[in-house]
Amino acid sequence: MTSYADFYRQSIDQPDAFWSEQAKLIEWHKPFDRVCNYDNPPFVQWFEGGQTNLCHNAVDRHLADRAGQAALIAISSETGSERTYTFQDLHGEVQRMAASLKALGVAKGDRVLIYMPMIAEAAFAMLACARIGAIHCVVFGGFASGSLASRIEDAAPKVIVSADAGSRGGKALAYKPLLDEAIRLSSHKPDAVLLVDRGLASMEWVAGRDHLWNELRETHADAHVPCEWLDSTAISYTIYTSGTTGKPKGVQRDTGGYTVALAASMKHIFDGRAGETFFSTSDIGWVVGHSYIVYGPLIAGMATIMYEGLPTQGMDKQPHGGIWWELVEKYRVTVMFSAPTAVRVLKRQDPALLTKYDLSSLRALFLAGEPLDEPTARWISEGLNVPIIDNYWQTESGWPILTIANGVEKKPSKFGSPGIPMYGYNVKLLHESTGEELTVPGEKGVVVIEGPTPPGFMQTIWKDDKRFVDTYWKSVPSKLVYSTFDWGIRDADGYYFILGRTDDVINVAGHRLGTREIEESISGHPQVAEVAVVGVADALKGQVAMAFAVLKDSSLAQDSAAALKLEGEIMKLVDGDLGAVARPARVRFVTALPKTRSGKLLRRAIQAVCEGRDAGDLTTMDDPAALQQIKDKVAV
Ligand code: AMP
Secondary structure: OOOHHHHHHHHHHOHHHHHHHHHHHOOOOEOOOEEEEEEEOOEEEEEEOOEEOHHHHHOHHHHHHHOOOEEEEEEEOOOOEEEEEEHHHHHHHHHHHHHHHHHOOOOOOOEEEEEEOOOHHHHHHHHHHHHHOOEEEEEEOOOOHHHHHHHHHHHOOOEEEEEOEEEEOOEEEEOHHHHHHHHHHOOOOOOEEEEEOOOOOOOOOOOOOEEEHHHHHHHOOOOOOOOOOEEOOOOOEEEEEOOOOOOOEEEEEOOHHHHHHHHHHHHHOOOOOOOOEEEEOOOOOOHHHHHHHHHHHHHOOOEEEEEEOOOOOOOOOOOOOOHHHHHHHHHOEEEEEEOHHHHHHHOOOOHHHHOOOOOOOOOEEEEEOOOOOHHHHHHHHHHHOOOEEEEEOOOOOOOOOEEOOOOOOOOOOOOOOOEEEOOOOEEEEEOOOOOOEOOOOOOOEEEEEEOOOOOOOOOEEOOOHHHHHHHHOOOOOOOOEEEEEEEEEEOOOOOEEEEEEOOOEEEEOOEEEEHHHHHHHHHOOOOEEEEEEEEEEEOOOEEEEEEEEEEOOHHHHHOHHHHHHHHHHHHHHHHHHOOHHHOOOEEEEEOOOOEEOOOOEOHHHHHHHHOOOOOOOOOOEOOHHHHHHHHHHHHO
16 A cells, blocks of 8 residues: 555656546546646646546446436435435436526536525536536525625626525525525626525516526426536636635636546545445535535545535424434445534534434544534544544635545544645645745744645636735745645644634634625624624634624714614624624624724734733734723623
């Protein structure tokens, strides 16, 4: 067996040889001429000249050997539905969806925005886009009109696929009014909207624009839509992620590189084997959902579980608190993927739920999206008695940057560390201001990646190469390196420890949010003159957003009933604009915000005060009383 050290070294020193070997894990319609084109850094083109298709590799390819095997298991504890689609069934559904999209005018290169709950049709829509070469852009169903509108504006989709409603905790959440409002707010209007009617909420119909999937599916019941062979470098999808500005970034991925990266990660990292079942508890609206609910497991010939519902018992007593483990037992799940927050939620329940089911099929639980604290890791690892594997990555990378590649060599994990750099990632730690490489164990620096970035990594920001270069590749002086915007340290064994973001991005329950976006939303309240939002440590969610607002009429904040009412209004505003995920835990009113003399908000000082830490060097602060006010408010 190869040692991981050798495997990794080859990926960095001889990337062409390494990745042409990995490229054999997928099927190509036309072989590539060149493995890695890095002539124009930091832009990388992988497998130039080659032609393939994501949907072919995820679905059609398996028809020969496993047509009757489960491919997609769609379960909703909200509606009580449970349905298994074999690869053959999935092939049929995806072609029906592809034919419907084509009938609505979608052609290769067109964008299709998908705003859907966790239902099978969402996966059909993604795979159908991949099949016909349309670029999908999935927007998390928990986002509201404002977030959705900015994404419609940027992606300019020809068609939007959506549903009447999602459901959470037994309560239907109507999507259609949010979607209609978002389309009204956006200057770009889609030609058509394709709607799945789940019978959960009534829909106001826009004649000529809105179409019913339930009907089109019948029309195209026998559709035969072959896969469009795409250049390896053709765009497969964009997914929006938050940054330090209010405008979300469309992370753009290719076709061939991504397919190879996922196939390789399923083998070397997740160790998932054809015929087995993979269960990721994420949502299709996040990158984990793209890579490890839909594409990765299917490419590997595995069945994938798509679960709509809570992980624990809800107010309406649905589902029961052992639902995930019941699914593991029932579908003989071998590999599971979740987030630390979800485990912290489970931890509040009766621990006997972990031993009630037969979990002998499970080989490993992967956790990602936020730092994994030691008590949580220990609790779940002892409860399940399987390896708990932390993995660190970003929307931008598409697959893990740091973890343990147990499929190559079984190496020990260390509590608190997501692991070591994955093959293809030339990870370095650099000094924040000098850009010098840090080589002494234990030194804190910025985690960066030297180009060329591996297959599967973002190609660029949709429609904005300049922003891609300026945002990610220019933050370290005199060096062209990709910044993750995370602080890290490395120990003497080469294991990394992630210490949090260097920028104003926060991580609430594994969801990445930009504080600027929340501030912009709150500033929309007529009473708000100025606002600062920071992320504050939270035992359950990792971080929560905390807002400090200066009112136009400061006397309003003196009246506690009026202040409470305003706080409620602001929260509602954020709910309606961005979605409940972005709602601040508290909104406190102050008369001034702490700033530097040049007017820059001192967010890190505010955050430190909120977390009861020392606020650090404040010599550049303009008005010390402003920070004191925040201290007083937090103490209440
Ligand atoms: P997202 O793009 O939403 O997946 O967020 C990526 C960010 O989440 C990273 O830049 C980190 O700040 C954080 N993150 C993701 N996975 C981990 C992990 N395993 N440990 C620590 N932080 C993580």
